[in-house]
Amino acid sequence: MKKKILLIQPENAEINRFRRKQFNNFVQITMPYLAAFIDEALYEITLVDEYNEKIPFDRFFDLVAITVNTPNAYHCYKISRIFRERGARVALGGPHVTLMPDEARAYCDHILVGEGEETWPRFLRDFYNGRAGGVYAPVSPPALKDLPPPRWELLRRRFSxxxxxxxxxxxxxxxxxxxxxxxxxxxxxxxxxxxxxxxxxxxxxxxxxxxxxxxxxxxxxxxxxxxxxxxxxxxxxxxxxxxxxxxxxxxxxxxxxxxxxxxxxxxxxxxxxxxxxxxxxxxxxxxxxxxxxxxxxxxxxxxxxxxxxxxxxxxxxxxxxxxxxxxxxxxxxxxxxxxxxxxxxxxxxxxxxxxxxxxxxxxxxxxxxxxxxxxxxxxxxxxxxxxxxxxxxxxxxxxxxxxxxxxxxxxxxxxxxxxxxxxIRGSAYEEAPAGKSTVPEPRCQQRTQKAER
Missing domain, CATH: 3.80.30.20 (tm_1862 like domain)
Known part of the structure; x- marks a missing residue:
């Protein structure tokens, strides 16, 4: 039986407002590329780019995978909390997770550190077979050969x-x-x-x-x-x-x-x-x-x-x-x-x-x-x-x-x-808050720790 996987290219509301005003943004390669490694005999793929799509929180997914950059980190943690509360497992990867793995671990079930050409397919196999660990990291930099082309057809097009x-x-x-x-x-x-x-x-x-x-x-x-x-x-x-x-x-x-x-x-x-x-x-x-x-x-x-x-x-x-x-x-x-x-x-x-x-x-x-x-x-x-x-x-x-x-x-x-x-629609300067923004409490942290090997 196929498992349902959701791939999210996140974009918080503030950056989305900033970027949508300029119509010459580049397409993002990360999630179409990662989708190409997924065996569709095992998984049913849904790919969402928040630039022009809404996240389907009302649908059930066995696995939700999110690529995280630094300004989107808290936004991604909140997305993760919602899906975990609804029974999905969540995997986080990307630049911020690679830089701050200890922080990210508290807000998901699995993290993928560094480059994904070897770890991502291995994690997907482990997840399908019910033996996924908590942390996946490459032993050495992957060889960049025999790579699949990105699945651009899964991405809703935007003008660019x-x-x-x-x-x-x-x-x-x-x-x-x-x-x-x-x-x-x-x-x-x-x-x-x-x-x-x-x-x-x-x-x-x-x-x-x-x-x-x-x-x-x-x-x-x-x-x-x-x-x-x-x-x-x-x-x-x-x-x-x-x-x-x-x-x-x-x-x-x-x-x-x-x-x-x-x-x-x-x-x-x-x-x-x-x-x-x-x-x-x-x-x-x-x-x-x-x-x-x-x-x-x-x-x-x-x-x-x-x-x-x-x-x-x-x-x-x-x-x-x-x-x-x-x-x-x-x-x-x-x-x-x-x-x-x-x-x-x-x-x-x-x-x-x-x-x-x-x-x-x-x-x-x-x-x-x-x-x-x-x-x-x-x-x-x-x-x-x-x-x-x-x-x-x-x-x-x-x-x-x-x-x-x-x-x-x-x-x-x-x-x-x-x-x-x-x-260019200039917004007024705002003082930066001294502390961290409100981040979702790691309610499922115990579950994360149990999943680790």
Missing amino acids: VMKSAVFSTRGCPYHCRYCNLKQIYGDGFRTRPDDEVLREIGGLKAKHFVFWDDNFFADKRHALALMSGLKKLKKRWAAQVTLADCDDDGLLEAARDAGCLYLFVGLESFSDASLNDAGKGVNRVGDYGRIIGMIHRHRILVQAGVVFGFDSDGPDVFEKTLRACETLGIDGATVSILTPLPKTPVYAQLKAEGRLLTGDWSMYNGKTHVAFQPKNMTARQLYEGYTDFRRRFYSLPSFLKRYRVSKTRLPYSFLMNLGYRLA
Whole structure:
């Protein structure tokens, strides 16, 4: 007899309101990918993405699996409580569970720590046979080969420029102080076989997709081999890269010929002092103009990652950053407030200095709250400067200034800017609560402990 399994891609109400205003969000790959490992002879699958679907609390499921990132942690714990009270078993995994396993264990029956290519199928077999343990963790990093393609057909579609996602590598060779990739994936960098990635891309129904890699150009030989094969598929795509790796005309030419529309580049800051705070020594502000110009000459858009709140940032950082973006012709920007994610060096520093403003994980989303005390401005100044920057950057006058420099792919550039512009409905600054938010009591903790081996 088949067991009923519910896969949830969670999104709390606050972030949902923020993201739904911008129509160019990426699809999320995690749950469609995990669904591909499920044996449908044993399980009946339901997949829900809270971005545009309601969780079916009124239906019975034998197993509920939720991927948890830090700002959604308490939201996921509440979902878990509801389903456990109704007789379901709940498994939690994802970045926050990997970083904070002892916390997560109190709110579910099973946790999956780290990467899931080996542990997730093993857990599913154990669960079906009634012998599932409490904690599953990989013995070593999984080999990224012979992987199934994500089950995109299980996901209700939402409007997005990039309608599918593929990953070809995992990890990043750099050590930025605010990033938790090293704590999640370890210090290695791995690639998938080129032919498997190309076969997966060839099977996508969508013409546009995004590489879900953390650093697509980190292994140039791998990237060049993939892009050589991509030319035949006539797809359009985007990827995340490091600016220093773009200082290569041959690589950019290959990307252009393979259908690259834009590159997400983690600039983070236009200040060398702030880059030093970030631990991002690979970036050199003096190189920005030259390399961005190279990218534009290959008709590739630049979507810059910008972060405000480093210790060297003062109240003037917002105006300086806007002027720099306009001067360089930055096509688009994903703007964030520095967020001290757990287990990162930035988190450890701010905690040691007594500068964390709250223990409420829902405030650690980098978009709608400030979770720490900045060094050279108030938390209110940081939040209001960030929101004002977004409003001004995505204004029509700024777009025109930047496009006159870039002169790259006007339809795509306009659509990208419009998507973010529609999302700007500035909310007022709110003080972060000193304590944690209300988290569901771990009523079923005894049950969790009994399930562990």
